Amino acid sequence: xxxxxxxxxxxxxxxxxxxxxxxxxxxxxxxxxxxxxxxxxxxxxxxxxxxxxxxxxxxxxxxxxxxxxxxxxxxxxxxxxxxxxxxxxxxxxxxxxxxxxxxxxxxxxxxxxxxxxxxxxxxxxxxxxxxxxxxxxxxxxxxxxxxxxxxxxxxxxxxxxxxxxxxxxxxxxxxxxxxxxxxxxxxxxxxxxxxxxxxxxxxxxxxxxxxxxxxxxxxxxxxxxxxxxxxxxxxxxxxxxxxxxxxxxxxxxxxxxxxxxxxxxxxxxxxxxxxxxxxxxxxxxxxxxxxxxxxxxxxxxxxxxxxxxxxxxxxxxxxxxxxxxxxxxxxxxxxxxxxxxxxxxxxxxxxxxxxxxxxxxxxxxxxxxxxxxxxxxxxxxxxxxxxxxxxxxxxxxxxxxxxxxxxxxxxxxxxxxxxxxxxxxxxxxxxxxxxxxxxxxxxxxxxxxxxxxxxxxxxxxxxxxxxxxxxxxxxxxxxxxxxxxxxxxxxxxxxxxxxxxxxxxxxxxxxxxxxxxxxxxxxxxxxxxxxxxxxxxxxxxxxxxxxxxxxxxxxxxxxxxxxxxxxxxxxxxxxxxxxxxxxxxxxxxxxxxxxxxxx
Amino acid sequence: xxxxxxxxxxxxxxxxxxxxxxxxxxxxxxxxxxxxxxxxxxxxxxxxxxxxxxxxxxxxxxxxxxxxxxxxxxxxxxx
Numbered sequence: 001x002x003x004x005x006x007x008x009x010x011x012x013x014x015x016x017x018x019x020x021x022x023x024x025x026x027x028x029x030x031x032x033x034x035x036x037x038x039x040x041x042x043x044x045x046x047x048x049x050x051x052x053x054x055x056x057x058x059x060x061x062x063x064x065x066x067x068x069x070x071x072x073x074x075x076x077x078x079x080x081x082x083x084x085x086x087x088x089x090x091x092x093x094x095x096x097x098x099x100x101x102x103x104x105x106x107x108x109x110x111x112x113x114x115x116x117x118x119x120x121x122x123x124x125x126x127x128x129x130x131x132x133x134x135x136x137x138x139x140x141x142x143x144x145x146x147x148x149x150x151x152x153x154x155x156x157x158x159x160x161x162x163x164x165x166x167x168x169x170x171x172x173x174x175x176x177x178x179x180x181x182x183x184x185x186x187x188x189x190x191x192x193x194x195x196x197x198x199x200x201x202x203x204x205x206x207x208x209x210x211x212x213x214x215x216x217x218x219x220x221x222x223x224x225x226x227x228x229x230x231x232x233x234x235x236x237x238x239x240x241x242x243x244x245x246x247x248x249x250x251x252x253x254x255x256x257x258x259x260x261x262x263x264x265x266x267x268x269x270x271x272x273x274x275x276x277x278x279x280x281x282x283x284x285x286x287x288x289x290x291x292x293x294x295x296x297x298x299x300x301x302x303x304x305x306x307x308x309x310x311x312x313x314x315x316x317x318x319x320x321x322x323x324x325x326x327x328x329x330x331x332x333x334x335x336x337x338x339x340x341x342x343x344x345x346x347x348x349x350x351x352x353x354x355x356x357x358x359x360x361x362x363x364x365x366x367x368x369x370x371x372x373x374x375x376x377x378x379x380x381x382x383x384x385x386x387x388x389x390x391x392x393x394x395x396x397x398x399x400x401x402x403x404x405x406x407x408x409x410x411x412x413x414x415x416x417x418x419x420x421x422x423x424x425x426x427x428x429x430x431x432x433x434x435x436x437x438x439x440x441x442x443x444x445x446x447x448x449x450x451x452x453x454x455x456x457x458x459x460x461x462x463x464x465x466x467x468x469x470x471x472x473x474x475x476x477x478x479x480x481x482x483x484x485x486x487x488x489x490x491x492x493x494x495x496x497x498x499x500x501x502x503x504x505x506x507x508x509x510x511x512x513x514x515x516x517x518x519x520x521x522x523x524x525x526x527x528x529x530x531x532x533x534x535x536x537x538x539x540x541x542x543x544x545x546x547x548x549x550x551x552x553x554x555x556x557x558x559x560x561x562x563x564x565x566x567x568x569x570x571x572x573x574x575x576x577x578x579x580x581x582x583x584x585x586x587x588x589x590x591x592x593x594x595x596x597x598x599x
Numbered sequence: 600x601x602x603x604x605x606x607x608x609x610x611x612x613x614x615x616x617x618x619x620x621x622x623x624x625x626x627x628x629x630x631x632x633x634x635x636x637x638x639x640x641x642x643x644x645x646x647x648x649x650x651x652x653x654x655x656x657x658x659x660x661x662x663x664x665x666x667x668x669x670x671x672x673x674x675x676x677x678x
Contacts, residue, residue, distance in 0.1 A: 244646030494635045495621045532632045
């Protein structure tokens with residue numbers, strides 16, 4: 001489309017795009033299926049008014065401004081208003097259902113303190129909830145987002161430098177030290193053009209649709225901002241609508257005749273289990289993107305099968321790879337191609353880090369291709385010494401190009417380790433095969449037992465199959481013991497909090513037996529905890545590092561959100577001692593080298 | 600609807616969303632979390648209740664939903 005710049009020229013920056021855009025619109029759908037449209041052509045005027053209102057509230061260029069709202073219209077318009085005021089938006093997760101409010105507010109406060117925020121703009125319903133944050137964040141004020149949008153006098157428009165911060169994207173770091181990725185105007189523009197032009201090849205008649213939250217990069221950039229570069233119309237649904245009725249996602253795709261959507265792997269699984277296809281027409285869907293989590297081929301295949309009767313084409317499924325540090329996307333699978341699953345010998349992959357393609361047999365591991373980088377970008381795989389590895393060799397993924405963000409906010413040490421001279425060290429483990437990227441997991445979470453690399457989610461998925469264990473609430477990690485690395489599993493029990501010791505022992509026995517049988521690994525210690533004990537991020541992800549730290553001493557201690565500190569005895573006596581670690585694979589050295597470098 | 604009837608409606612809705620959850624002993628003052636009803640499960644339960652009872656909760660109100668009683672109170676504010 002004409003609105004998209006060729007990749008060779010410098011892409012236009014966000015405010016420049018807002019000044020000239022003439023077609024397309026946001027369609028915001030509310031919880032009662034009512035639609036309100038905001039034409040892109042009206043944004044320049046609306047956003048300028050919001051910026052003027054912010055300036056009257058004392059917001060100056062360079063100020064950081066927190067944003068919290070589940071109302072997508074309000075969040076996007078205030079976000080753009082903050083940018084037009086020359087200030088730096090900091091989206092934070094809205095409080096959500098049954099979340100422990102105190103813990104949630106504490107993590108928001110940590111982010112706002114880290115960002116040095118001058119104000120928090122919250123939707124009207126949330127203002128009383130977040131009022132206490134004023135005391136937690138020195139000098140910060142709480143502003144009512146709805147009032148800002150109604151304040152319709154004046155116009156303010158502060159042009160930005162390409163390398164200036166556009167906004168801060170806080171990642172799921174720990175509460176104690178949240179990390180804010182600085183998305184610059186240049187990295188945003190480069191990534192937006194990459195996604196729209198090269199990843200999606202947006203064309204006339206396309207319409208994108210998402211329910212993703214806007215405090216997360218996939219929703220905010222993928223569906224709130226990047227579409228502006230292509231004047232791509234977007235339909236935005238409340239996140240809660242999908243969670244209440246997972247079948248409503250594809251129903252909306254059909255109703256709005258949408259052609260493009262995105263979601264993490266888990267959402268495709270949920271939508272597949274709750275599929276209702278009667279009366280749906282999904283034949284227009286040409287991109288169903290999947291990223292942000294490890295991609296399981298089986299989940300996407302189940303989704304394709306569930307919605308095939310409604311005309312969903314399996315080749316629309318598009319796996320992607322990216323992270324906040326590359327603004328959003330780093331690689332996209334080629335469009336309209338069936339899922340590319342490479343089966344590799346698990347043994348060679350885990351022990352020597354070599355990719356040996358094989359058939360889909362018991363000793364094989366299926367890896368999903370995440371495709372190729374955008375033009376002007378490069379993805380390579382390196383070893384522990386930073387040397388480039390050949391294809392079919394497993395190592396750390398490094399991304400280079402104009403989409404790489406500007407570092408971590410106010411954190412030169414962390415920035416230096418990750419944003420290096422020749423690219424971004426992602427910390428992710430993967431390999432290139434026939435020019436395409438395959439991801440294996442987060443490098444730093446690898447569990448190395450007897451020189452063999454295991455990805456924790458393999459143990460976690462097995463443990464979750466045991467009766468009495470809460471699915472999705474298991475953490476596996478390794479701990480250095482006298483005889484080498486030991487495997488530790490912490491799992492939440494489902495149902496009643498008052499299970500007796502006999503029941504607990506039975507759960508533990510079954511868990512150990514299954515993991516031994518299915519993976520060959522011996523579990524050193526099992527900790528069974530009551531529901532709600534394991535710490536989680538605001539987006540519901542388990543805080544693995546925190547769990548690991550809690551289990552570091554002789555007696556693990558967790559703080560249950562409501563019941564206070566919980567001390568745990570070992571569920572039973574550990575089994576055996578590991579013999580001294582033998583040959584440690586090349587990947588093991590890679591990890592150790594990184595750990596040492598950090599210390 | 601009496602409180603006991605309401606709790607039974609909730610139990611039924613939870614079972615429809617996730618059969619593996621044991622909710623016979625769920626009561627008006629029980630912590631939903633203690634019964635393994637996660638926020639994701641609860642969202643779906645709310646969706647089922649809305650459809651069955653023909654009403655819509657205001658989304659912002661859902662922030663403070665911890666027990667069936669919280670939900671019961673919400674219904675009187677729903678439209």
